[in-house]
Amino acid sequence: MSKITVAGTGYVGLVAGVCFAEFGHHVTCVDIDEDKVNLMKSGISPIYEEGLEELMKKNYSAGRIDYTTDYKTAYKDADAIFLGVGTPEQPDGSANLTYIATVARQIAETVENHCLVVVKSTVPVGTNDRVEQFIQDFLVNDVVVEVASNPEFLAQGSAVHDTLHAERIIIGTESKWSEEMLNSIYKPFNIPIVSVNRRSAEMIKYASNDFLALKISYMNDIANLCELVGADIQDVAEGMSYDERIGAKFLNAGIGFGGSCFPKDTQALDYLAQQNSYELQTVKAAISVNKKQKTILYKKASNRLITFSGLKVAILGLTFKPGTDDLREAPSLENVPLLLSQGADIYAYDPVGTNNFAKLYPGGPSGNGSITYVHSIEQALQDANVCFIFTEWGEIKAIDPLMYKRLMRTPLLFDGRNIYSINEMKEAGVEYHSIGRKS
Numbered sequence: 001m002s003k004i005t006v007a008g009t010g011y012v013g014l015v016a017g018v019c020f021a022e023f024g025h026h027v028t029c030v031d032i033d034e035d036k037v038n039l040m041k042s043g044i045s046p047i048y049e050e051g052l053e054e055l056m057k058k059n060y061s062a063g064r065i066d067y068t069t070d071y072k073t074a075y076k077d078a079d080a081i082f083l084g085v086g087t088p089e090q091p092d093g094s095a096n097l098t099y100i101a102t103v104a105r106q107i108a109e110t111v112e113n114h115c116l117v118v119v120k121s122t123v124p125v126g127t128n129d130r131v132e133q134f135i136q137d138f139l140v141n142d143v144v145v146e147v148a149s150n151p152e153f154l155a156q157g158s159a160v161h162d163t164l165h166a167e168r169i170i171i172g173t174e175s176k177w178s179e180e181m182l183n184s185i186y187k188p189f190n191i192p193i194v195s196v197n198r199r200s201a202e203m204i205k206y207a208s209n210d211f212l213a214l215k216i217s218y219m220n221d222i223a224n225l226c227e228l229v230g231a232d233i234q235d236v237a238e239g240m241s242y243d244e245r246i247g248a249k250f251l252n253a254g255i256g257f258g259g260s261c262f263p264k265d266t267q268a269l270d271y272l273a274q275q276n277s278y279e280l281q282t283v284k285a286a287i288s289v290n291k292k293q294k295t296i297l298y299k300k301a302s303n304r305l306i307t308f309s310g311l312k313v314a315i316l317g318l319t320f321k322p323g324t325d326d327l328r329e330a331p332s333l334e335n336v337p338l339l340l341s342q343g344a345d346i347y348a349y350d351p352v353g354t355n356n357f358a359k360l361y362p363g364g365p366s367g368n369g370s371i372t373y374v375h376s377i378e379q380a381l382q383d384a385n386v387c388f389i390f391t392e393w394g395e396i397k398a399i400d401p402l403m404y405k406r407l408m409r410t411p412l413l414f415d416g417r418n419i420y421s422i423n424e425m426k427e428a429g430v431e432y433h434s435i436g437r438k439s
């Protein structure tokens, strides 16, 4: 079993570290945040992810995983150091590699053994080459440090499951030694390994994410046309899904893709193309359709109502998708300021996302309206004039349509996730607007 260090304990780093430990490796997770490290040592996960805390506790008490801020001890004799630090988007769409560079330099200054640095973070094509050179430039001891690419494909909300049961593991290496080291680390996972060179591995990550983003934007574009011509996007998607070349997943039209990946990775690939004097027209289209899609419900509601001023507006779901407390690029972030500027009194409910949202919009008067965070769906709907659904949480999907009719002042519902059938809403007496389907 290998001695593995993981740098960065966000979604990618922490989940990878815990899963390596679960398969018997000896793992040390490094983070600069001491409070976070203490929290993790006590078995508490800094992120909300199903199954993660259980595995953290189990492997910590078995002595297979530890957490530290002391990177020197953690790096110096590791067999492999995985980088799971963030690569946030910069204003021009490029990826910010500051965190990668910081860790690379620390590694160069501390390693005492031949070791493999594995970049898990999503980085532009060519970054691994630069990281290897950078480490070489700052290397203190007379040892060999090699760099490999191993992009991560987990989705938030199902991160542990996606890692333990991935469909494939991509490894991008430039030497037999690196390839064998990664093969042996991943052997216990029993998942097919695709072994390519570093630049191809880096590109596989972007090409995969951007393909999925494209698929969603395509369905959203078709959904908008469906509305105009009287077709139903859900029936259309179902009909398409039987073709195995198309596949049944990621065909759900809605109010656009959010999260920390698709928006950033579409921009980053577009930027990479521009840097190489190439125009990536398909990805550009995915970005522009998505931008428009995020406020499509708001526009529909604005056309239906004379004003939002003085109206009680219920919002169900704030996070970019269910199963996470992450708000990055969530449609709620586009719509809430618009509603507040138009004087709406918002009553927002989300099973886990309200604390994070309140950091951006503390409760109380805001813009020309106000925002109140409530602890139940009933409180949000009570006497509301209009309701928006932004996230398809299970408990929101499970709402009895009659509840909207019973609790709201006017049962007027704008559903950004197409979670109900048109007929059940009609039968319940709810005025129902969704995406790509006739009202």
Ligand code: UGA
Pocket (backbone or CB within 6 Å): 122, 152, 153, 154, 155, 156, 157, 209, 212, 216, 249, 250, 251, 252, 253, 254, 255, 256, 257, 258, 259, 260, 261, 262, 320, 321
């Ligand atoms: C995405 C990819 O699915 C992962 O494979 C990848 O590893 C990850 O990015 C990453 O690069 O780290 P994630 O952003 O967590 O994962 O979430 P997804 O489930 O892919 O959803 C992304 C967005 O697309 C959400 O806003 C979701 O609501 C939207 N979506 C998804 C749709 O609008 N329609 C669909 O049919 C599917």
